[in-house]
Amino acid sequence: MTENDSLISVRDLTVRYGQRRAVDHLDLDLAGGQIVGLLGENGCGKSTLLKTLAGVYADHSGEIRIAGHALGPQTKAIVSYLPDRSALPERYRVHYFLDLFEDFFTDFDRAKAAELIGGFGLKESMKLKEMSKGMREKVHVALTMARRARVYLLDEPISGVDPSAREGILEAILRTLEPDSLLLIATHLVHDLETSLDSVVMMRHGGVLLTGQVDDLRAEHGTSLEQIFRKVYRS
Numbered sequence: 001m002t003e004n005d006s007l008i009s010v011r012d013l014t015v016r017y018g019q020r021r022a023v024d025h026l027d028l029d030l031a032g033g034q035i036v037g038l039l040g041e042n043g044c045g046k047s048t049l050l051k052t053l054a055g056v057y058a059d060h061s062g063e064i065r066i067a068g069h070a071l072g073p074q075t076k077a078i079v080s081y082l083p084d085r086s087a088l089p090e091r092y093r094v095h096y097f098l099d100l101f102e103d104f105f106t107d108f109d110r111a112k113a114a115e116l117i118g119g120f121g122l123k124e125s126m127k128l129k130e131m132s133k134g135m136r137e138k139v140h141v142a143l144t145m146a147r148r149a150r151v152y153l154l155d156e157p158i159s160g161v162d163p164s165a166r167e168g169i170l171e172a173i174l175r176t177l178e179p180d181s182l183l184l185i186a187t188h189l190v191h192d193l194e195t196s197l198d199s200v201v202m203m204r205h206g207g208v209l210l211t212g213q214v215d216d217l218r219a220e221h222g223t224s225l226e227q228i229f230r231k232v233y234r235s
């Protein structure tokens with residue numbers, strides 16, 4: 001893929017926390033219309049990469065283009081980001097966040113959010129602080145996916161959710177995805193996502209270790225993505 005086909009294009013990206021380089025000279029091109037798993041060991045830089053692409057962490061060098069735009073208001077307007085830790089204040093009820101997102105994001109589809117919230121078995125009158133961690137994650141997933149964005153960046157969206165509920169949330173995420181959009185999803189749950197991913201980016205020490213289409217990788221290695229993941233990170 002060339003830079004011109006990319007919805008996200010990253011060149012020589014280095015992201016620092018003080019002296020520590022969490023992302024180190026990373027290059028990446030991702031086209032739209034696909035679901036991409038961002039995989040790798042703890043601390044390899046997945047969250048930092050997503051935060052940087054979302055424009056919420058700024059200490060970086062290198063070039064980032066999203067739909068041809070440098071990071072800024074134009075990219076924030078088309079990127080829907082679910083952080084690894086919810087920053088939603090817990091004293092409010094769900095409908096407060098629906099109002100807030102509606103005011104803040106012109107692409108926010110309130111009816112879609114309401115449908116997702118209901119589909120997760122939650123009520124708009126519920127307060128976040130009265131919810132379990134998994135329930136709060138569902139609210140945040142609903143808010144994130146209800147934007148008609150071009151790029152969705154999800155940082156471990158189902159980590160706090162019990163295995164039986166994961167399938168429902170994943171199904172809701174995939175069902176609500178805008179056509180031609182790009183979903184980049186950081187996860188350790190390779191097995192749960194294996195059938196949903198079109199391609200993967202495996203990271204190590206702040207760089208890209210391996211990237212490719214899941215079907216190609218499976219054919220090349222003759223085994224499941226989960227086994228490929230184990231093999232790659234054992235070596």
Ligand SMILES: Nc1ncnc2c1ncn2[C@@H]1O[C@H](COP(=O)(O)OP(=O)(O)OP(=O)(O)O)[C@@H](O)[C@H]1O
Nearest residue numbers: 017020021022040041042043044045046047048049
């Ligand atoms: N706020 C911060 N201040 C300083 N260092 C940080 C901060 N956040 C992350 N780091 C460091 O940056 C590196 C990358 O962290 P990051 O959270 O991006 O990894 P990750 O791949 O998302 O990990 P995990 O799978 O555990 O969520 C790690 O070495 C981590 O210690």
